[in-house]
Amino acid sequence: MSSAEERRKPQSILLRVGLIRCVTLGASLIASLAVARTVLMAAGTATFAAFALIQSLFALIPFLDFGVGAAVTNAAADRREAQFIDILRQALRVTGLSALITVVIASGLTALDLWEAILGPVIGASGSSVLVNLVCFAIALPLGLGARVLLGLGRQGLLAIVQALPTPCTLVVVLLGAQSESQATILNAPGLGLLCSAAVGAACAWIVARRSLQDDENLEESRRYPTNTFGRVSSSAFIMTIMMLVGFQSDRLVLSHTVDVGELALYSLVAQFFSPVWLLISAVGQSLWAHYRSRPSAASNLRSVSLSFFAASMLLSGVVGIASYWGAPLLSDGQIQTNVLICVGFLIMLAIRSAQLPLGMYLTDDEGFKLQALWSVPGMFLNVSLSILLAISIGPSGPLFATAIGTALFSLVPCAVEVRRRTGVATDGLTPRTALSGEVS
Numbered sequence: 001m002s003s004a005e006e007r008r009k010p011q012s013i014l015l016r017v018g019l020i021r022c023v024t025l026g027a028s029l030i031a032s033l034a035v036a037r038t039v040l041m042a043a044g045t046a047t048f049a050a051f052a053l054i055q056s057l058f059a060l061i062p063f064l065d066f067g068v069g070a071a072v073t074n075a076a077a078d079r080r081e082a083q084f085i086d087i088l089r090q091a092l093r094v095t096g097l098s099a100l101i102t103v104v105i106a107s108g109l110t111a112l113d114l115w116e117a118i119l120g121p122v123i124g125a126s127g128s129s130v131l132v133n134l135v136c137f138a139i140a141l142p143l144g145l146g147a148r149v150l151l152g153l154g155r156q157g158l159l160a161i162v163q164a165l166p167t168p169c170t171l172v173v174v175l176l177g178a179q180s181e182s183q184a185t186i187l188n189a190p191g192l193g194l195l196c197s198a199a200v201g202a203a204c205a206w207i208v209a210r211r212s213l214q215d216d217e218n219l220e221e222s223r224r225y226p227t228n229t230f231g232r233v234s235s236s237a238f239i240m241t242i243m244m245l246v247g248f249q250s251d252r253l254v255l256s257h258t259v260d261v262g263e264l265a266l267y268s269l270v271a272q273f274f275s276p277v278w279l280l281i282s283a284v285g286q287s288l289w290a291h292y293r294s295r296p297s298a299a300s301n302l303r304s305v306s307l308s309f310f311a312a313s314m315l316l317s318g319v320v321g322i323a324s325y326w327g328a329p330l331l332s333d334g335q336i337q338t339n340v341l342i343c344v345g346f347l348i349m350l351a352i353r354s355a356q357l358p359l360g361m362y363l364t365d366d367e368g369f370k371l372q373a374l375w376s377v378p379g380m381f382l383n384v385s386l387s388i389l390l391a392i393s394i395g396p397s398g399p400l401f402a403t404a405i406g407t408a409l410f411s412l413v414p415c416a417v418e419v420r421r422r423t424g425v426a427t428d429g430l431t432p433r434t435a436l437s438g439e440v441s
Helices: 003-043 046-062 067-077 081-111 115-119 126-145 145-153 156-164 164-181 183-212 225-250 251-258 261-294 294-330 340-362 366-395 398-423
Strands: none
Touching: 003 046, 003 115, 003 156, 003 164, 003 183, 003 261, 003 294, 046 126, 046 183, 046 251, 046 261, 067 081, 067 145, 067 261, 081 115, 081 126, 081 145, 115 126, 115 183, 115 251, 115 398, 126 183, 145 156, 145 225, 145 261, 156 164, 156 261, 164 183, 225 366, 251 261, 251 398, 261 340, 294 340, 294 398, 340 366, 340 398, 366 398
């Protein structure tokens, strides 16, 4: 394949995946807004704040897979059946044990009635609903490896459908709860929706993997994924995932302890508008993982790809920001009034994260994960510290600006420097001097 074709390949992937995601996320956005309005109308602002806080737990604790999802994705991308099966078995053992520990700990915290102390007063007497959601999450943990398999195999269309399922499934359960006037059913909806999606994803991955994987001894050495790298990749990915998710996804937890219920509900409702933007951009960005894994030399245009992600995020977030400013009061029937500052916060935060995403997808080998894990540690501490300080001083938009600053300093800049070092991309956009094949020389 010529260098020109290699440079065009990411754009064709991004365009195809972007179109698919626009369709699925459009449906997901409608369902998400319907969920928010149904919960607000059926149960009120306080229950909606508790619902959103419980829902955010799923974004906060994916580190419970101990980073093995990254190893599974790489193994699937390398398409070596014997090594893939070996790595998948190890991953299932790790996630199964993690699921069991999660259920035991969640049950203990529920028995001791500690959820209100941990999650804040907004959770009230809904500790049993937290337990139900975490049990569903624990069951979905090993099943969720199916999505990582689809990502590695490059089945972006199918993955898009699978990842769009949780919100419609959640909406169905919420509607049932509203119809029966059961607050517990409404609060249990996020976990049940996630579990349904994970089960479908696992079934799809099993079918696709049987048809796609091979055990060809003639595959070039650079594409092999030795089993002994499982621990190295998963440990780095585990550290990175913990640090980044605590930093990125702890906003609602910080706000539940620093602002009142109304401001937490404001953040949660505006986030419903902006979350599809990040879901779209992150899904498109993740499609580059398998591409750069098999064609490292295609990274010569990473700078333009990163700038394209930044521009797309700014455009989409600007449109969504205007919609949320006028739409939030309508959805809440006047119970929640938004402001410009929180919309600007979401816009800046998403734009910086979007610019970093393609760079992170290129750095998915052992050394790349180590680099991202190393920088994510100080980034997390800065993010959380700033989130608390800014939440107290400027309210619910504070954690958004903290995330933007932490991402820029400890993720975007280090990744950009490392990509430039590896590819040798000069400021005039010349082709790389060297092409790496999965490992740093």
